[in-house]
Amino acid sequence: MRPASSVLLLTTLTGFGYGLLAWMGVFDMLGWLPDTRSFGPVVILTALGFASAGLVASTMHLGRPERAWRAFSQWRSSWLAREGLAAAATNLPALGFAISWWISGPDIPLTVALGLCTGVMALLTIGCTAMIYASLKPIRQWHNAHTLPGYLIYGAFSGILLLTLILGFSHGAVRLAAGIGTVLGIIGLIAKRAYWSYIDSQTPMVTLASALGFSSGLVRPLDLPHFTENFILREMGFRIARRHQRKLRRLVILVAFAIPIACASLAALGVMPEILSAFAAMSAGMGLFIERWLFFAEATHVAAVYYGRAA
Amino acid sequence: MTSLPHTRTPKKKLGLVIDLDTCVGCHACAVNCKEWNAGGFHAPLPDHDPYGGTPDGVWFNRVHSYELESKDLGCRTVNFPRSCLHCDNPACVTVCPTGASYKRADDGIVLINTDICIGCKLCSWACPYGAREFDEDAGVMKKCTLCIDRIYNEALPEEDRVPACVATCPSHARHFGDFNDPESQVSVLVSERGSMDLMEELGYRPVNKYLPPQRARIEINSFETTESTAEGACSPLLKLLDRLLSR
Ligand code: SF4
Ligand code: SF4
Ligand code: SF4
Numbered sequence: 001m002r003p004a005s006s007v008l009l010l011t012t013l014t015g016f017g018y019g020l021l022a023w024m025g026v027f028d029m030l031g032w033l034p035d036t037r038s039f040g041p042v043v044i045l046t047a048l049g050f051a052s053a054g055l056v057a058s059t060m061h062l063g064r065p066e067r068a069w070r071a072f073s074q075w076r077s078s079w080l081a082r083e084g085l086a087a088a089a090t091n092l093p094a095l096g097f098a099i100s101w102w103i104s105g106p107d108i109p110l111t112v113a114l115g116l117c118t119g120v121m122a123l124l125t126i127g128c129t130a131m132i133y134a135s136l137k138p139i140r141q142w143h144n145a146h147t148l149p150g151y152l153i154y155g156a157f158s159g160i161l162l163l164t165l166i167l168g169f170s171h172g173a174v175r176l177a178a179g180i181g182t183v184l185g186i187i188g189l190i191a192k193r194a195y196w197s198y199i200d201s202q203t204p205m206v207t208l209a210s211a212l213g214f215s216s217g218l219v220r221p222l223d224l225p226h227f228t229e230n231f232i233l234r235e236m237g238f239r240i241a242r243r244h245q246r247k248l249r250r251l252v253i254l255v256a257f258a259i260p261i262a263c264a265s266l267a268a269l270g271v272m273p274e275i276l277s278a279f280a281a282m283s284a285g286m287g288l289f290i291e292r293w294l295f296f297a298e299a300t301h302v303a304a305v306y307y308g309r310a311a
Numbered sequence: 312m313t314s315l316p317h318t319r320t321p322k323k324k325l326g327l328v329i330d331l332d333t334c335v336g337c338h339a340c341a342v343n344c345k346e347w348n349a350g351g352f353h354a355p356l357p358d359h360d361p362y363g364g365t366p367d368g369v370w371f372n373r374v375h376s377y378e379l380e381s382k383d384l385g386c387r388t389v390n391f392p393r394s395c396l397h398c399d400n401p402a403c404v405t406v407c408p409t410g411a412s413y414k415r416a417d418d419g420i421v422l423i424n425t426d427i428c429i430g431c432k433l434c435s436w437a438c439p440y441g442a443r444e445f446d447e448d449a450g451v452m453k454k455c456t457l458c459i460d461r462i463y464n465e466a467l468p469e470e471d472r473v474p475a476c477v478a479t480c481p482s483h484a485r486h487f488g489d490f491n492d493p494e495s496q497v498s499v500l501v502s503e504r505g506s507m508d509l510m511e512e513l514g515y516r517p518v519n520k521y522l523p524p525q526r527a528r529i530e531i532n533s534f535e536t537t538e539s540t541a542e543g544a545c546s547p548l549l550k551l552l553d554r555l556l557s558r
Binding site for chain 2: 001061062063064065067068070071072073074076077078079080081084132135136137138139205206208210211212213214215216217218219220221222223224225226228229230231232235236301302303304306307
């Protein structure tokens with residue numbers, strides 16, 4: 001599948017934004033956040049800023065961005081519509097969380113409840129994004145049990161790193177957050193490697209013969225319908241060279257996980273937590289962007305078999 | 312509505328039967344499809360650099376050619392026109408966030424309302440058959456309409472109320488009709504010849520059916536013997552000509 005940068009930006013940025021919101025809810029409940037008046041509202045608005053930037057980026061992918069509002073209507077059947085609704089709905093508790101914090105402080109039950117509500121909505125939104133991909137049967141690298149947990153883990157991972165960075169600047173419980181970041185990084189790395197070994201061992205769902213409805217026999221492509229690229233080949237026939245794939249996977253392990261894990265674990269031990277947590281978050285941001293690029297580039301679509309390409 | 316129609320038994324189930332035995336791969340159906348639809352329901356269709364080195368545009372029907380080798384059939388060419396199959400379980404419809412993609416309850420035709428499509432392309436990802444093509448000029452998705460602007464067109468003489476691809480096929484490899492009617496030509500063809508769903512394992516339950524290639528009814532000799540008999544059967548005049556021309 002062709003990696004469209006607007007979609008990659010969408011899922012990476014919303015991962016950071018909604019991940020941060022989810023952790024804000026949890027940390028507030030546990031009383032681990034600085035109780036200055038401005039901390040909550042500023043961080044919540046930052047998180048919403050990340051999420052909105054992602055959503056705005058995604059509308060650049062649309063052929064008719066001015067009609068984007070129509071995408072809310074079919075929530076009964078469409079995960080894309082559900083994602084839009086969940087994203088919009090998250091704004092309500094999130095703004096309530098910020099306002100309640102500003103007016104009555106982080107510790108009163110209303111603020112805590114709104115914070116948890118925000119967290120749940122944020123995770124639901126990430127889940128809807130994941131389900132858009134996981135529900136697409138023609139793409140075996142997406143339509144499997146790894147996609148949903150993967151998105152949630154990477155969202156939680158990027159969110160906690162962003163929170164660590166913020167806590168570093170505001171003298172909060174940065175070492176605690178960095179510790180959680182370390183653990184999530186390790187879980188993320190394991191999940192990513194499990195995903196790769198899963199898709200590498202998958203057998204294609206369809207063969208050229210089954211695509212043509214033949215139960216037996218050997219089929220070879222002879223003539224293509226057209227000799228230049230078309231929409232189907234550009235969008236669905238995207239292929240990544242194997243040697244690039246290997247290199248990029250190593251890059252993801254290093255930049256998305258190994259560096260952030262190393263930085264976060266040092267920060268958790270109290271070694272330059274401000275600087276190292278900033279490194280961890282930036283490295284994870286770049287690494288997860290490459291991870292999303294690979295998520296698309298490695299994905300194959302069954303329609304490509306008609307053109308003699310593997311799916 | 313992108314939820315599927317609840318009527319389990321729609322009045323009609325319109326679709327195509329394509330005979331892979333007789334399709335000669337001439338691309339006439341693809342060309343006539345483009346011709347009709349460039350002025351039809353989804354008009355205009357993009358057509359960039361049509362006479363240049365890198366033509367690019369939206370087509371609803373594309374003809375592939377394959378080589379099939381099997382015990383029963385030996386080795387033969389199979390031409391395979393690929394267009395929307397108007398599936399009974401079309402995920403292209405249910406994934407659509409706007410309601411632009413829909414399946415008609417009355418006749419099962421899967422259509423796009425390009426007035427509300429936002430061009431998110433998700434439906435094209437959900438279609439296993441590569442039947443939906445994005446119109447970069449208009450920013451919306453387009454696809455085969457089963458020629459709704461012909462089959463219900465009362466301005467056309469009755470015999471022309473069939474899809475453009477069916478009307479034009481020189482080897483009568485394409486048939487149009489109602490699969491709910493057991494007497495219809497398409498139902499009879501399918502029950503006589505048998506057919507398999509394309510990518511049955513994905514469960515989209517395509518309505519269009521493809522009739523399998525058949526064993527040749529005349530004896531075909533292997534290449535060597537054909538050549539030698541051709542040589543032997545040649546008239547002396549042709550042999551002379553051949554010798555003169557091969558000098
Ligand atoms: S062939 Fe593709 S576009 Fe047509 S109904 Fe089936 S899934 Fe949808
Ligand atoms: S491209 Fe248009 S028809 Fe397809 S899913 Fe998006 S809004 Fe629906
Ligand atoms: S039914 Fe009409 S739109 Fe569909 S492939 Fe045939 S000619 Fe094209």
